[in-house]
Amino acid sequence: MRYLPLPRTAVPVVAVATVVLLAWLGWGSIRYPETFWAPGDVSRYHADVARCVDCHEPFQGPSPVKCLACHSEKRFVLRSKPVVSDLHREVIAQQKTCLACHTEHRGALAQITTNALLNPHGEFIFRVTGTSSCSACHAFGADMVAQPTLLDNDIVSHLFDEGEGAHHRGRMAHCVMCHVGGQ
Amino acid sequence: MTPVARRFLLVAGLVLMAVAGAILFEGFLSLETVLSFGHTRPGHITGWIGLAVILFVFIYPMWKRIRPNRAWPRRWFQVHMAAGVLGPLLIVLHAGAHLHAVVPILAMVSMGIVALSGIIGQAVHYLALRTLNEERRRLVQQGVSPDEADARLHDSVSREETFRVWQLIHAPMTLMFIVLVAVHVVGALFFGGL
Helix, strand or coil: CCCCCCCCCHHHHHHHHHHHHHHHHHHHHHHCHHHHHCCCCCCHHHCCCCCHHHCEECCCEECHHHHHHHCCHHHHHHHCCHHHHHHHHHHHHCCCCHHHCECCCCCCCCCCECCCCCCCCCCHHHHHHCCCCHHHCEECCCCCCCCCEECCCHHHHHHHHCCCCCCCCCCCCCHHHCCHHHC | CCHHHHHHHHHHHHHHHHHHHHHHHHHHHHCCCCCCHHHCHHHHHHHHHHHHHHHHCCHHHHHHHHCCCCCCCHHHHHHHHHHHHHHHHHHHHHHCCCCCCHHHHHHHHHHHHHHHHHHHHHHHHHHHHHHHHHHHHHHHHCCCCHHHHHHHCHHHHHHHHHHHHHHHHHHHHHHHHHHHHHHHHHHHHHHHCC
16 A cells, blocks of 8 residues: 555646636626625725725725725815814824724624724614614714713603613613613 | 544544634634734734745645655655644634635635645544555465455555545645635735735
């Protein structure tokens, strides 16, 4: 008994299979780039971004210049609260890049601001309130790590009115402790 | 249980423990980071180190090909085995349990196939082959004809042939692994930056 040499066809077969695989990867990269390359799903905030190069500069990574193509200062002033605009102006003055605080590809429901407060309610809160942002119920100070303040608006009032007295301050953070399985 | 089956279970257990250990360690390292460990700078460096270690694996087959008439390079074979276990484990640490994109998943699967086939080949098939040869030699020395010996050892021969499949997988799959790793690295640099 001895080790037998490989069949002559083994390497050519694998070489052909590799070429076919490469062709498939090329096709998939054009057709479904996120499936083939992304380390995670894009968040719901950027779900409408069509192409990888809308955010990624080839061989330079995610680029603040690309961010500013959509998130211009003019748009910030028009669409954000003054505290949010001021915060970003302050951070840019410190010459921090967007990636110092923001990330992506952590899942459709993930938050994209790092070092910010995690959402203690889970995604359940967005489902039951029909909102898509923490700022629908909370006001945030310039220091994002600070405790958010609860707003006095219809959404918050409605939540407190629901739950037959179970919903009150100090009991709202961990929804899923009572709403097991999202019920 | 035969010695070969015992060896196979031992090797499978050790491989599972090593892979699970690397994944758990990556999970532990990810506790302190917002991103998973593999997407942090230390995670990237771990990937590069893993790749560098894996590259040592290729010295042994290249040495054999370039200098076929020289003595079998035992030392480089030992480097081949050590790097073939350590490198993939570093890559498992680099990837953790966060598999999403098709390209790195395929690179990971091809690496796993190459590494596992190598481990099975060296740790199990070699034992099966040696056991079979010793048994055959013992029977022939007892006066049994070679054909009769082969007939008596039919089950062992079948088992050895099963493990011999590693040869058909190990070297050819390496080609696919190299291509997929190259594609993964180029893609990571393209999207993540140099």
